[in-house]
Amino acid sequence: MxxxxxxxxxxxxxxxxxxxxxxxxxxxxxxxxxxxxxxxxxxxxxxxxxxxxxxxxxxxxxxxxxxxxxxxxxxxxxxxxxxxxxxxxxxxxxxxxxxxxxxxxxxxxxxxxxxxxxxxxxxxxxxxxxxxxxxxxxxEDELEDNSQPEKRPPLVDIEESTPSNITIQAPASGYDSDDSLTGYASPTSSRSASPTPSELAEIERDPTLGVGIKKVPRPVYLAQLGELVRPTGGLQSGDEQNNATRIEVALEVAEELIRRKCGYGSELEENAINLVYGFIGLQDNYDLDDFSQKRQAALNALVACCPRKAAPTIIEQFFTTQYSTDQRFVMLNALGLGAQELASLPVPELTGRQPLLSEKIAFPSKQLPPSLHKKYLTTGDKLSTNNPIHLLLDGISQLAVEKSKDAAADKVPELVRERDLRIRRPAKVAEVSSSSSSARTALTKALKDTGSGHPQLTTFTEVAAEFFICPLINRFWLFLRDEQTREERTAHQPLLHRYRGAGNGLVLSALVLGRMLETLAVLVHVARNAREWLAVIAPDALELAITLGTRPISRGEGVDENDGPGREEKSSLPGESGSGKEAALLTAALELALIVLDGCLDLDGGRSLGLDHTALLMGSGEWAGKVFGSLEDGAKVLGGGGAQEMRLRRAAAAVVLKVDELTSKWRRSMVDMSVV
Structure with a gap:
């Protein structure tokens, strides 16, 4: 070769x-x-x-x-x-x-x-x-034909400085593997020797050298924590050197302090919005250790402990133009991971450490010392990715695909009977005393009236539609309307002065918009047991997925800046001529539709979606079939290289199977769309 x-x-x-x-x-x-x-x-x-x-x-x-x-x-x-x-x-x-x-x-x-x-x-x-x-x-005999061997500096004469009882032999001529160990003459340096680590530690502990450096106290109340991350008095002259210490102390105690204040009084609700503003706006200007993990943990705690205040504030700030792509990803991760925690579902850990509450509750004799415990963590517990939402969505979509395989097997009676005999167990019957249940209900009501007892924890099904999913969808539609209006106002301008709403780093870019759809898919899956799911959440989420997967959201969508203005896009996927969807955005939209269809099949067999929203169901099937057929015909999707193509094909095929399964149950009851 x-x-x-x-x-x-x-x-x-x-x-x-x-x-x-x-x-x-x-x-x-x-x-x-x-x-x-x-x-x-x-x-x-x-x-x-x-x-x-x-x-x-x-x-x-x-x-x-x-x-x-x-x-x-x-x-x-x-x-x-x-x-x-x-x-x-x-x-x-x-x-x-x-x-x-x-x-x-x-x-x-x-x-x-x-x-x-x-x-x-x-x-x-x-x-x-x-x-x-x-x-x-x-x-060297092979090097002599091409060039002369490299000349070495003269050897140091060390015979005068060595004791008489030690004999030093001169190196033999020719190549020697130990030539690199021979000392060479070098001029004496006038610089002083560098301090050792022990000397540096001793200098750091010297109290006379720390004059003028203010020690930042650890906050006890959430108002003090908010003052550290978002000072209201402004920076005075000479306070810049204390900013790193101030932010480091705030990040160190933020998660523990927020969770400690959960459910006790109104302190958390009064300071939650200010803390959300502060932690979202933080940037790692001082290269602090574990900055991203600690900031993410603090925002997760705010969403999980105070969802009615933190979640709408995060959604509102997500659609403003003053944040970077990394900060927007932190907001979306906080919404998804906070919803997982509210629903009592496992939350992936980015740093491989145990959750904060487990470390506080665990008995000391059940664990190794902290250094050894960190050393012997299994590699499976450490996740080196900064996209936990993608990990959650991958598992959810894979489960939905496996359900489609099981549904295909249900059509064979022999397989159904064999599986029922192996898996199903008889239901256990337990007697419930009416007197005990009524007494328990009366006691709970009395505790609520007196204000005593343990604080009532909020579940995600109570706040999913009102504070998470519906605000995210509605604010996106408002933001998209404003962006398209700005593009129409500058459409008559020259190309250099036209406004583009889907540029790099903006909300409508494929990278950020795809992550938003992934977060929405996780929220929709976790909120499956909410009362508003079938009537409000499922049709709204499916409509958003179909719209973003089929219609252009910006005039510059699908145009590659590296190819020049005259090149046309090769993709033949759904959309207007001359435009193409990014593979990441198209995959996220299909996976969101897959989760909605799978939830409708599990809850009511697809009755509400098939009979009340027939147009959405037929549109999703036609869209997924067009995407899958185009991929099978060899169509190239923008950004579809690598592992993205496999996810796109799997999501499109799964949506086609789900739509076919749903329509096969309610086809006779559906309204004939061709007549309409």
């Missing part, structure tokens, strides 16, 4: 040119599968072939010309903007290696860990380093 530059210089040049042309092709970057970018089974993949071929060139490496090539630089930006982390890291790896080969320094960071393509990148780096080492360690 590998060619020598001396034997086949022309063949190596042609191979490298072909690989570069294919690797920088925009269609390959967006639509190729992950196995075509990289593979873990030692098969031929394009990224490894590009780097290894470049590494086999002699000293005038083509990396210098490649680093200055315009198509290569544009392809790197396309790789970095890819939604699949593994494909994105392929472009980052090639950019770093090309910069290193051309004598420059480039480091994207975030290479720690073994997930999402990081392990494969490390293996490829080690392979490239081994290739360089093999070339550098050639014997």
């Amino acid at each position: 590998f060619l020598s530059s001396d034997d086949h210089p022309l063949g190596l040049d042609v191979l490298f040119a072909k690989v570069v042309d294919l690797w920088t092709d925009s269609d390959h970057i967006r639509h190729a599968l992950l196995s075509q970018h990289k593979s873990d089974d030692k098969a031929t993949d394009l990224t490894a072939l590009l780097l290894i071929t470049m590494n086999y060139f002699p000293t005038p490496s083509p990396a210098h010309e490649l680093a200055l090539s315009t198509p290569f630089i544009q392809s790197i930006s396309t790789y970095i903007s890819h939604l699949d982390p593994s494909v994105r890291r392929c472009g980052m790896l090639v950019a770093e290696e090309v910069a290193r080969a051309s004598g420059k320094t480039l480091d994207f960071g975030e290479w720690e860990g073994d997930e999402q393509g990081k392990a494969w990148c490390k293996q490829l780096r080690e392979l490239l380093r081994e290739t360089d080492a093999d070339v550098d360690n050639l014997p």
